[in-house]
Every structure is written in C-alpha cells, then in structure tokens.
Amino acid sequence: MPNPSLPQEILDSIVDLLYDNSNALKDCCLVSKTWIPRTRKHLFAEIMFDIEQNLISWKKKFPDPSTSPAHYAETLHVCCLHAVTPADADAGGWIGGFSRVVNLKLDAYRADIENAERFLVPFHGISPTIKSLYVYIAALPSSWVLDLILSFPLLEDLALDGDDLLISNIDDPDELPTSIQPSNPPTFTGSLELHLGSRIRPIVHRLLSIPSGICPRNLTLTACDEEDHLLVAALLLECSDTLESLDIRYDLFCMSVWYLHPHQ
Amino acid sequence: MIDLSKATRIKGVTFGIGSQDVELVTMALRTLTPTHQALRQISIHEAHYSISIELGADVRRVIEEQTASLWSELDQLLVQLWESRSILPKMLYNVYPESEKAMRELVGYRLPEITGRGIVDLVKI
Numbered sequence: 001m002p003n004p005s006l007p008q009e010i011l012d013s014i015v016d017l018l019y020d021n022s023n024a025l026k027d028c029c030l031v032s033k034t035w036i037p038r039t040r041k042h043l044f045a046e047i048m049f050d051i052e053q054n055l056i057s058w059k060k061k062f063p064d065p066s067t068s069p070a071h072y073a074e075t076l077h078v079c080c081l082h083a084v085t086p087a088d089a090d091a092g093g094w095i096g097g098f099s100r101v102v103n104l105k106l107d108a109y110r111a112d113i114e115n116a117e118r119f120l121v122p123f124h125g126i127s128p129t130i131k132s133l134y135v136y137i138a139a140l141p142s143s144w145v146l147d148l149i150l151s152f153p154l155l156e157d158l159a160l161d162g163d164d165l166l167i168s169n170i171d172d173p174d175e176l177p178t179s180i181q182p183s184n185p186p187t188f189t190g191s192l193e194l195h196l197g198s199r200i201r202p203i204v205h206r207l208l209s210i211p212s213g214i215c216p217r218n219l220t221l222t223a224c225d226e227e228d229h230l231l232v233a234a235l236l237l238e239c240s241d242t243l244e245s246l247d248i249r250y251d252l253f254c255m256s257v258w259y260l261h262p263h264q
Numbered sequence: 265m266i267d268l269s270k271a272t273r274i275k276g277v278t279f280g281i282g283s284q285d286v287e288l289v290t291m292a293l294r295t296l297t298p299t300h301q302a303l304r305q306i307s308i309h310e311a312h313y314s315i316s317i318e319l320g321a322d323v324r325r326v327i328e329e330q331t332a333s334l335w336s337e338l339d340q341l342l343v344q345l346w347e348s349r350s351i352l353p354k355m356l357y358n359v360y361p362e363s364e365k366a367m368r369e370l371v372g373y374r375l376p377e378i379t380g381r382g383i384v385d386l387v388k389i
Contacts, residue, residue: 232266240270240272243271247280248278249280
C-alpha cells in the first residue's frame with residue numbers, strides 16, 4: 001500500500017537501511033510496486049552463478065533479459081563459464097543484461113576448458129562502468145583473458161590468479177595475438193594483484209607494452225619462479241611514479257619446486 | 265632484485281618470503297633513500313616460521329644456522345630505519361597458539377637487536 005504522505009526519497013532511504021537484510025527486503029517487495037525498484041537494487045546487487053543449475057534457474061525465472069533484474073547487479077561472479085556462452089547465444093545476448101556491473105569476477109577451473117569455444121567473448125565490454133576485474137585464469141588461454149581486460153577502458157583494479165601446478169599442456173605461446181586493439185586501454189589506477197607464473201606472465205608483458213602505461217597505486221605480486229623476478233623488477237619500474245603500497249610474496253611451494261627442478 | 269629507489273610515493277611495503285629469501289628483503293630496503301618520506305610501514309611475513317616451528321627443534325636449528333648471518337644484516341638495517349625514520353617494522357606470523365612462544369623466541373634469535381630494544385611489532389595474521 002503506497003503512502004502518499006511520504007515522498008519517494010524517504011521511502012528509498014528506509015529501504016536503503018535494510019540493504020544487508022535480504023528477508024526484510026523481500027518483504028518490502030510485497031508492500032507496494034513503488035518499493036520494488038529500490039529493494040531490487042539491493043537484492044540483486046551481487047549475483048553469483050557458482051554452478052550451472054543456478055544459471056538455468058535464473059533463466060527460468062527471468063526469461064526476458066530486457067526485464068530481468070540483471071541491470072541492478074553491481075557485482076557479477078561467474079564460476080560456470082562453460083554454461084554462459086551457450087546460454088548467452090540461446091537468449092540473444094543474455095549476459096549483456098548485466099549492463100551496470102562494476103565488479104566482475106570470473107573463475108575458470110580446469111573442467112571449463114573441455115570443448116571450449118571462446119568463453120569470455122560474451123563478457124567483452126558488457127558494462128561500460130566496470131572498474132574491477134578478477135579472473136582465475138587457470139583453464140583459459142592468456143590471449144582470451146587479455147582481450148577481456150582490454151575491453152574495459154575504465155578498469156581500475158585488476159586481479160589475476162592461477163596456479164601453475166594445476167595446469168598441464170595447454171598451448172599458450174608468449175606471443176599473444178589479440179583481436180582487440182583498444183584506442184583507450186585501461187591504465188589501472190587502483191590495484192594490480194597478480195599471481196605470476198607461466199599463464200599470467202605473457203599478459204603482464206603485454207600490459208607493460210601499452211603505450212599509455214599502467215599506473216596502479218597498490219601492487220600485490222606473487223612470484224613463482226626466477227623468471228618472475230625480472231617481471232617484478234619491470235613492474236616496479238613501470239609503476240614507480242604512482243606506487244603507494246607494495247605487497248610482494250614468494251610462492252614458497254612453487255619456488256621449492258623450482259629450486260629442486262629449475263628446468264621444469 | 266626489488267628496486268624501490270624510484271617509488272618515492274610508497275607508504276607501505278610487505279614481503280612474504282621463505283627463510284632463504286631474507287636477503288631479498290634486505291636488498292630491497294637498502295634501495296630506500298631520504299626521498300621516501302611517505303614510507304611508514306614495513307611488514308615481513310616469513311612463512312617458514314610456521315613450518316620450521318611445527319617441524320621441531322632439529323629442523324629449526326638447521327634453518328637458523330644457514331640463515332643467521334642474513335637475518336643479522338636485516339636486523340641491523342631495521343634498526344637504522346627505526347633510528348632515522350621511526351619506522352616500526354612488523355613481523356607477521358601465523359602459528360598455532362601453542363607454538364606462539366617458540367615463534368617469539370625464534371624472532372628474538374634472528375632479530376636480536378630490534379627485539380631487545382622493543383622496536384618490532386609481532387602481528388598474528
């Protein structure tokens with residue numbers, strides 16, 4: 001039941017106070033149609049598709065991407081990348097509904113690579129407002145990830161993770177042919193968090209070659225072997241004008257393997 | 265080598281290392297110059313603390329003997345940084361509660377000067 005004596009701004013403020021109480025927000029949705037947009041803003045602020053079933057369920061509940069609450073999402077976390085691409089093709093650009101996402105997190109585990117097409121293409125430039133990107137890269141070719149990164153010109157924070165020890169025999173030459181040649185590449189003015197190693201090293205080399213440079217304030221680096229020492233030095237040199245915080249870690253397990261088998 | 269000489273805006277630096285890598289920290293901190301006016305925090309997390317303590321006294325003794333001189337150099341440098349810039353170093357650790365005493369003894373053995381003068385913060389993470 002709408003209350004005509006209270007302006008919408010006040011009602012919105014009341015709903016905002018309940019931002020972390022999902023049960024109360026769901027109750028608010030039942031009060032009045034005028035309450036729905038504000039409650040959805042909080043209810044759908046963070047969407048996670050950790051398993052394929054969640055994605056199927058979302059598509060059943062919201063079959064029309066243009067009217068789905070996807071555009072309320074500020075954080076989108078997808079773990080089942082293998083399911084997204086066909087789902088996106090079926091629904092005519094389903095993933096594009098998440099057009100206001102600010103934080104994008106993509107986890108690509110080993111199983112995702114089986115019979116993979118270009119999983120990441122639907123995510124290219126999905127939201128012009130994306131400022132933060134996290135990719136668990138393990139099962140993805142580096143060039144795909146680089147294309148994804150370069151599709152977000154306003155990217156401030158980038159985190160790339162991936163454990164070399166979980167990866168085997170994926171062809172991924174250091175020369176990265178990328179399909180995207182951005183005129184305005186991101187400069188990463190926030191944080192760069194990089195778990196170096198054979199998968200992420202070529203991406204970092206390419207980022208270092210961006211003519212406009214990269215200028216993060218916070219740098220978190222995990223080095224896996226001797227080759228990473230050179231990359232750490234290059235990153236420090238590149239970021240030295242803006243760097244305010246450095247967190248450098250040596251992946252002890254990877255380093256131990258390297259010390260024992262330096263040519264592997 | 266970690267060269268911080270040009271990163272003159274840096275406010276904080278954290279190293280996560282193994283006991284063999286302590287020399288990297290010393291070398292990195294030696295690249296600091298008087299122009300690093302903003303630097304306020306140096307943190308060191310030596311993960312082998314936890315491992316060596318859990319493995320027992322014999323393993324710990326071997327590691328200590330191998331790396332004693334390297335830690336001594338770092339100890340002296342941290343004293344200098346405290347005296348010249350009042351930067352209180354933090355030693356980060358993560359051990360079981362029952363191993364905390366052994367961990368503190370190990371830090372005291374490796375970094376006797378800063379420990380003895382009370383110019384180090386031990387921080388459980």
